Amino acid sequence: MSEADLEMVRGWRNHGEVRRWMYTSHEIGGVEHSEWFAANAANPSRFALVYELDEVPTGFVNLALDPVEPGSATWGFYLAPDAPLGAGRDLGRAALEFAFLVAGVDCLRGEALATNVNSITFHRRLGFDDKGVIAGHHRREDGTGHDVAFFEMTKETWRTQRESNRR
Numbered sequence: 516m517s518e519a520d521l522e523m524v525r526g527w528r529n530h531g532e533v534r535r536w537m538y539t540s541h542e543i544g545g546v547e548h549s550e551w552f553a554a555n556a557a558n559p560s561r562f563a564l565v566y567e568l569d570e571v572p573t574g575f576v577n578l579a580l581d582p583v584e585p586g587s588a589t590w591g592f593y594l595a596p597d598a599p600l601g602a603g604r605d606l607g608r609a610a611l612e613f614a615f616l617v618a619g620v621d622c623l624r625g626e627a628l629a630t631n632v633n634s635i636t637f638h639r640r641l642g643f644d645d646k647g648v649i650a651g652h653h654r655r656e657d658g659t660g661h662d663v664a665f666f667e668m669t670k671e672t673w674r675t676q677r678e679s680n681r682r
């Protein structure tokens with residue numbers, strides 16, 4: 516992601532169908548978004564990525580390397596609201612390839628609100644292992660607690676699945 520992508524990504528991030536699943540669910544203003552981008556760009560443990568489908572920007576992925584546990588990382592993602600069917604799976608595959616082959620990740624962790632069926636299905640379809648649900652793990656800005664589902668994929672699992680998909 517570059518500075519030229521800021522408004523496009525903010526538009527996706529503020530779309531109701533994306534925002535409702537984020538931990539920070541308020542509408543993101545221009546200044547807040549620019550500050551987030553600058554902090555991210557200055558942090559070598561963080562990657563902000565625009566996913567392109569046939570050279571058309573179609574989604575966003577962020578990857579955060581764990582400062583405490585080397586080799587571990589967490590990710591977040593969303594599609595552009597007008598993304599075509601199947602774009603999610605392709606975004607996921609591209610992001611996994613980036614995490615394991617470019618960013619040096621050995622274990623990628625994902626989490627989703629337990630009501631986010633699309634994200635849960637998406638993680639499972641990509642081959643992530645279910646690591647359980649923690650009740651009330653996420654506290655919303657309005658004070659309400661929400662259950663969170665956790666997922667994990669190791670580089671070894673990813674490599675094995677990738678090879679068997681090729682056969």
Ligand SMILES: CC(C)(COP(=O)(O)OP(=O)(O)OC[C@H]1O[C@@H](n2cnc3c(N)ncnc32)[C@H](O)[C@@H]1OP(=O)(O)O)[C@@H](O)C(=O)NCCC(=O)NCCS
Pocket residue numbers: 532533536537591592593594595599600601602603604605626627628631633634636637
């Ligand atoms: C999470 C997210 C990236 C997942 O993407 P996705 O919905 O799996 O996207 P896809 O385009 O791959 O698939 C959409 C659906 O179309 C289906 N599909 C894919 N290709 C298809 C095709 N050619 N024909 C018919 N159906 C198709 C998929 O199986 C999927 O169905 P399902 O929802 O019943 O599993 C997306 O839903 C999203 O951006 N959500 C909002 C933000 C969000 O929740 N982010 C994660 C926070 S934890």
